[in-house]
Amino acid sequence: MSLLVVGLSHRSAPVSVLERASLNADAQNKLLQDTVAAEPAAEAAVLATCNRIELYADVDKFHAGVAELSTLLAQHSGVGLEELTPYLYVHYEDRAVHHLFSVACGLDSMVVGEGQILGQIKDSLARAQELHTAGRLLNDLFQQALRVGKRAHSETGIDRAGQSLVTFGLEQLAAGADVAGWARGKKALVIGAGSMSSLAAATLARAGVAEVVVANRTFERAERLAQILAEGDDTDVLARAVPMDAVPAELTRADVAVSCTGATGLVLTGEAVAAAVEGRTGRPVAIAPAPDAEVLVLPPTSVGTEDGCPLDLSAVPTGLSAGFSVMGEAAVAGMDAATLEQHGAWAAGGTGAERTQGGEAELIAALAAVAAGAGRVPELRRPEPVAEVPRPEPVLFLLDLAMPRDIDAAAHRLAGVRLVDIESLADASANAPMAADVDMVRRIVADEVAAFGAAQRAAHITPTVVALRSMAAEVVASEVARLEGRLPGLDDKHRAEITQTVKRVVDKLLHAPTVRVKQLAAEPGGAGYADALRTLFDLDPETVAAVSRAGNSTGKNRGPA
DSSP states (O other): OOEEEEEEETTTSOHHHHHHHOOOHHHHHHHHHHHHHSTTEEEEEEEEETTEEEEEEEESOHHHHHHHHHHHHHHHHOSOHHHHGGGOEEEETHHHHHHHHHHHTTTTSSSTTOSHHHHHHHHHHHHHHHTTOOOHHHHHHHHHHHHHHHHHHHHSOHHHHOOOHHHHHHHHHHTTSOHHHHHTTOEEEEEOOSHHHHHHHHHHHHHTOSEEEEEESSHHHHHHHHHHHHHOTTOOOEEEEEEGGGHHHHHHHOSEEEEOOOOSSOSBOHHHHHHHHHHHHSSOOOOOOOOOOOOOOOOOSSTTOSSSOOOOOTTOOSTTTTOOOHHHHHHHTTOOHHHHHHHHHHHHHOOSHHHHGGGHHHHHHHHHHHHHHHSSOOOOOOOOOOOOOOOOOOSEEEEEOOSSOSBOGGGGGSTTEEEEOHHHHHHHHTTOOOOTHHHHHHHHHHHHHHHHHHHHHHHHHHHHHHHHHHHHHHHHHHHHHHHHHHOTTOOHHHHHHHHHHHHHHHHHHHHHHHHHHHHHHHSTTTTHHHHHHHHHTTOOHHHHHHHHHHHHHHHTTOOOO
C-alpha cells in the first residue's frame, strides 16, 4: 500500500486561499483524470467540501507523488504552486488512512462531530468509481472510512459535541439566543437546492419560520424542495419556489437568507444586499470603505535573518527621556532585554543606510539597558482607545455556506445586516469546546487504522500465495502426467486416488507456511515476506502481477457501503 494524500483545509489555510482553490464538479473530474494519467499514480479520488480540498492517490514513489499531486492541485485550482505550497499538508500510508478516518468521524471538521462529511465522502467515492479512477485500495479505504464514521456516531456521543454547519451558522446568526425562539415567525429565503441548502431549509422549517422561499437556477429542483418542505409531517411551514431572477425582490421580504450554490461568482453583491435593506427600512444604506489595517511586523528573532530592521524608531529625537514613537513603542513594548540586545548588535553591525539611519543601534541599546533593570521595556504611551460606534439591530440576517462565497464580504460592513460566512464560522469554531467523547472516537480511529493496515498488508501477500499454490498445482499435474506415461495401464480409479494423495501431501506441506506468512505479513514491517516467498520458491513475478491485476479489476466500481 502506497496511499498518499495532499490537501489543504480550514486548519492549514486561510479561508481566502480555500475560496480561490475550490474546485467545481468539472474541475474535480479533470483533476482525477489527470492524476491517474500521471506517472506516479495508479488510483485517485478527490474530497472537496466547503472547508477542504484533498487529493488521494495510490502512488509508487513518495517524493515524485508529492510533487505531482501538489502540481496538479495548483494547476486545477488556479492558485500558483509557490503560493499554494505553504498551506498544503501531506500524509502517507498509515498516516493517510488515519487522516481520512478522522475526517469521516468529524474530528477534523470545522464543527467537530458533524455528520455531513459522511455524505461528502460517499459522493467522492461515487465520483471516482464513475470515472474509473478508484481501484481496490481507494474502494476499500473510502468504504471503510464510511463504516468507521458510522461506528463513531453510533457507539459514542460525538453527535453531542458536533452539529451541522447549518445549525452552527444559525446559532451564530442568533448571537447566543435560542435558535427556535429567534427563528419563530421569520420569513426565510434559501438560495440553492443542493444538499446543504436542503438541510438549511429543513432546519429553518423545524425551527419555526413562517415561510421558506427556495430559489434555484434549475426551477424544477426548487419546486421539488419546496414541495418536500410543505408536505413534511414534522413542520407546518408555507414553502414556495421562485426562479433565481426573483431573488432581489424576495430579499426585500426576507428576514433571513441562506445561500449555498455552486456558482463561481457572487450571488448577492454588496449593492444588492444594501438595496434589500433600503427596501425594508426606507433609508439609504452606504457600503463603508474597508478600514486600512496597520500591519505591525515584529522584529526577527535572530541576527541577520532580515534585510531591513523592522523597528521604525527614526522619529525619536534622542534618548529615552524624550519618549519614543507610538509605532516604535508598539513594536518593542514587552520585549525582553536579550532580544533587544541581539537586535541592537545587528543594527550596529549593518552597513546599509536602512540599518544605521536615525541612530537605531544606540536607541535599541538604551532600551535594552532599561529592560535589563526593569525586566521589560516600559510602555510610555498607548494610543487612546477609539470608541466603537454601536451598530443598529440587524433587519436582515445572511448565512453564506458556499465555497467560494456567494455573498459579498462587503455586507459585513452594512448597518442593519448580520452576515455569517465560512470565514466567521472558522473563527467562531476555533474556541468551541470539545466533547469528552472525542477521546473515545480517537481510540476507535486508532483501532480501525491498525485493522485496515493489517488487512491491506495481508492482502498484499495474497497474490504471492495464490501464485505459489498455482505453481504447486502445476507440479502435481506434471508429475501425475509423467506417472501415466510410465504406467500406461493405470486405471481411472487408481489414477484418481494417486492424484488426490499427491494433492493432499502438497496441501499439507503448504498449509502451515502460507497461513503463517499471512499472519506475519499483516504485522507492521511484514511487506518483505512476499518477496521472501517469491525468492524461495522462484515464483514468476509476472504470474504474481497477473493475480494482482485480476484482483484489482474485481475491486473497481464497487458501490459505497
